[in-house]
Amino acid sequence: MGSHPASLPSTTDIHVPATESRIERDLQGLATIWRRELLHVWRDKPRLVGSLIQPLLFLLIIGNGLAPAVGNAIGGIDFKKFIFPGIIAMSVLFSSVFYGITVVWDREFGFLKEILAAPVRRYVVALGKILAGSTIATTQGLIVLMFVPWLAETSLSASVVVKLIPFLFLLSLVTSSLGVTLGAIIKSIQAFQVMMMVLVMPLYFLSGAFFPLKDLPTWMDILSKIDPLTYGVDPIRQIGLTAVLRSHSIQVFAVHTIGFDVLMLCVFAAILITWSITVFNRL
Amino acid sequence: MSTNIIEVRNLVKKYGDFAAVKGISFNVEAGEVFGFLGPNGAGKTTTISILCTLLRLTSGTALVNGFDVSTASMKVRGSIGLIFQETSLDNQLTARENLQIHGELYGVANVVLRRRIPEVLGMVDLSEWSDRLVGAFSGGMKRRLEIARGLLHHPRILFLDEPTLGLDPQTRSHIWEYILRLRHDEGITVFLTTHYMDEAENCSRIAIIDHGEIVALDSPAALKAMSAQDIINLDTDDNQLAAELIEKRFGVAVRMGGDGLHFEVADGARFIPEFIASFSNGERSPRILRISLRRPTLDDVFLKVTGRDIRRQGADETEGQRMAAKLSR
Ligand SMILES: Nc1ncnc2c1ncn2[C@@H]1O[C@H](COP(=O)(O)OP(=O)(O)OP(=O)(O)O)[C@@H](O)[C@H]1O
Numbered sequence: 001m002g003s004h005p006a007s008l009p010s011t012t013d014i015h016v017p018a019t020e021s022r023i024e025r026d027l028q029g030l031a032t033i034w035r036r037e038l039l040h041v042w043r044d045k046p047r048l049v050g051s052l053i054q055p056l057l058f059l060l061i062i063g064n065g066l067a068p069a070v071g072n073a074i075g076g077i078d079f080k081k082f083i084f085p086g087i088i089a090m091s092v093l094f095s096s097v098f099y100g101i102t103v104v105w106d107r108e109f110g111f112l113k114e115i116l117a118a119p120v121r122r123y124v125v126a127l128g129k130i131l132a133g134s135t136i137a138t139t140q141g142l143i144v145l146m147f148v149p150w151l152a153e154t155s156l157s158a159s160v161v162v163k164l165i166p167f168l169f170l171l172s173l174v175t176s177s178l179g180v181t182l183g184a185i186i187k188s189i190q191a192f193q194v195m196m197m198v199l200v201m202p203l204y205f206l207s208g209a210f211f212p213l214k215d216l217p218t219w220m221d222i223l224s225k226i227d228p229l230t231y232g233v234d235p236i237r238q239i240g241l242t243a244v245l246r247s248h249s250i251q252v253f254a255v256h257t258i259g260f261d262v263l264m265l266c267v268f269a270a271i272l273i274t275w276s277i278t279v280f281n282r283l
Numbered sequence: 284m285s286t287n288i289i290e291v292r293n294l295v296k297k298y299g300d301f302a303a304v305k306g307i308s309f310n311v312e313a314g315e316v317f318g319f320l321g322p323n324g325a326g327k328t329t330t331i332s333i334l335c336t337l338l339r340l341t342s343g344t345a346l347v348n349g350f351d352v353s354t355a356s357m358k359v360r361g362s363i364g365l366i367f368q369e370t371s372l373d374n375q376l377t378a379r380e381n382l383q384i385h386g387e388l389y390g391v392a393n394v395v396l397r398r399r400i401p402e403v404l405g406m407v408d409l410s411e412w413s414d415r416l417v418g419a420f421s422g423g424m425k426r427r428l429e430i431a432r433g434l435l436h437h438p439r440i441l442f443l444d445e446p447t448l449g450l451d452p453q454t455r456s457h458i459w460e461y462i463l464r465l466r467h468d469e470g471i472t473v474f475l476t477t478h479y480m481d482e483a484e485n486c487s488r489i490a491i492i493d494h495g496e497i498v499a500l501d502s503p504a505a506l507k508a509m510s511a512q513d514i515i516n517l518d519t520d521d522n523q524l525a526a527e528l529i530e531k532r533f534g535v536a537v538r539m540g541g542d543g544l545h546f547e548v549a550d551g552a553r554f555i556p557e558f559i560a561s562f563s564n565g566e567r568s569p570r571i572l573r574i575s576l577r578r579p580t581l582d583d584v585f586l587k588v589t590g591r592d593i594r595r596q597g598a599d600e601t602e603g604q605r606m607a608a609k610l611s612r
């Protein structure tokens with residue numbers, strides 16, 4: 001063999017992370033996993049742009065297509081204004097559930113083994129993945145939101161946008177844990193895509209994103225109540241429409257109180273994150 | 284004085300009813316290159332996965348660096364480096380980024396990483412490739428990067444599962460140079476699996492594993508001495524008859540192979556002239572076409588202890604099986 005360093009460091013400088021506490025190690029692991037995921041998204045800009053196009057098209061085409069027919073029938077406001085909160089929730093849902101496929105890819109290309117063999121507790125791996133998915137989905141929801149004043153002819157104040165951020169994030173947490181867990185359970189990319197269609201569409205259509213959840217048949221009413229997205233669309237709509245609703249009562253659109261929505265989102269997040277950690281522990 | 288860095292006692296691993304590892308016991312001494320040699324499905328990957336805490340054992344005990352794999356998995360993981368049978372790099376990141384992430388996951392401080400990353404890249408001659416995306420690397424380069432990554436956090440043991448699988452002969456011998464040199468320079472213990480006999484020769488000691496059991500364990504030289512006989516390969520114009528005559532006259536077992544007859548004798552060099560003389564004297568002896576003598580190899584040892592020829596399982600078949608296994612997963 002050719003040239004190589006004649007003197008290498010002796011094994012006396014073996015790195016033993018003894019000074020760090022367990023919490024510090026876990027946080028470091030979390031940050032590393034999170035950062036890698038974001039680096040991936042950053043490297044793959046076509047994917048980033050591509051995933052923005054779908055919600056924007058929905059807003060543009062469905063909004064404008066249905067607006068003349070629906071008129072002001074829903075709560076006395078323009079249909080485009082009615083659906084934009086639903087489209088924001090949709091982009092969060094799609095982006096974070098679709099993010100779960102990265103777990104399937106990591107398994108396919110072997111990198112999952114590198115993570116699973118590392119001295120990092122599994123709950124850290126699961127949380128790192130979920131938080132990265134939530135970050136990406138929230139960011140995407142915010143980017144779509146930037147187009148709303150233009151595409152839905154609605155004014156949005158900066159304070160409304162800021163108020164929406166925690167709700168987008170909370171919803172992302174729920175949907176990302178769902179995506180990541182399914183990604184860890186389902187082992188093939190095709191099966192994951194089928195599952196997306198089977199699961200995501202009903203979640204989306206039953207959430208009140210497209211039509212008000214009023215006077216529904218009982219079965220639909222029940223399904224919409226166990227759909228986590230319902231509790232995401234509801235507060236986003238109530239907050240997002242504050243500018244438009246000066247002359248209207250917010251109660252026309254509200255399904256629940258915002259406090260109840262937050263509570264339900266937290267319950268769903270707790271259940272799904274626990275499930276995710278359980279699944280990662282068994283990998 | 285020798286200390287055991289790995290101690291395995293009655294290790295059993297069952298997948299449902301099927302026992303992939305059937306109660307094996309062995310020790311690995313600090314500083315040695317310990318080889319696990321066995322055919323496909325012998326249980327090599329299963330054993331390595333248990334020692335690296337990726338699989339839970341069914342029964343028995345295993346200590347790695349003094350830590351119990353069942354109860355101290357984080358400590359075991361932090362003290363070992365691991366190179367998997369299949370690649371496990373992040374193709375969308377550069378070589379340097381792969382190492383950085385690994386270092387962070389293993390709790391190596393950033394100040395250490397800044398020095399250590401260029402160092403390990405240099406060890407495997409990948410310095411010029413530091414900032415290239417790994418997706419563009421060849422199979423051999425990926426393997427080298429994985430070796431560098433496995434060493435990054437100064438592990439005390441490096442586990443390699445078939446480190447040269449699917450590489451061309453030249454790259455294979457290069458990988459071996461790296462392994463042996465790194466073991467020397469870094470002073471670590473190497474535990475590897477292989478089903479190449481010629482590679483097993485590089486090990487300090489070899490365990491031959493077959494159907495989940497260790498059937499032989501010793502240094503390559505001692506294993507070969509086990510069958511202390513020389514091997515004679517003979518071809519005649521009537522091998523059937525020749526085999527009968529040899530068995531009758533010399534009382535040795537003769538095997539019929541594609542390239543003639545094989546049999547073992549104690550002192551081959553002395554035996555051959557004697558044999559030729561006795562064969563040409565006989566009334567109706569077959570005519571000798573070719574005769575050769577060789578010292579026993581690990582292949583012979585393997586054949587002897589398992590009753591099968593490891594070479595029968597060609598590389599193509601191996602790859603085919605792996606692909607099938609991968610697709611069915
Ligand atoms: N997850 C599993 N479920 C059921 N059986 C398994 C599983 N993993 C491995 N096996 C079986 O256990 C046995 C040992 O497998 P292992 O992968 O340890 O063999 P190996 O010696 O590494 O072989 P190779 O040289 O092909 O890598 C094989 O018969 C295999 O089919």
Ligand SMILES: [Mg+2]
Pocket residue numbers: 327328329368444
């Ligand atoms: Mg194997």
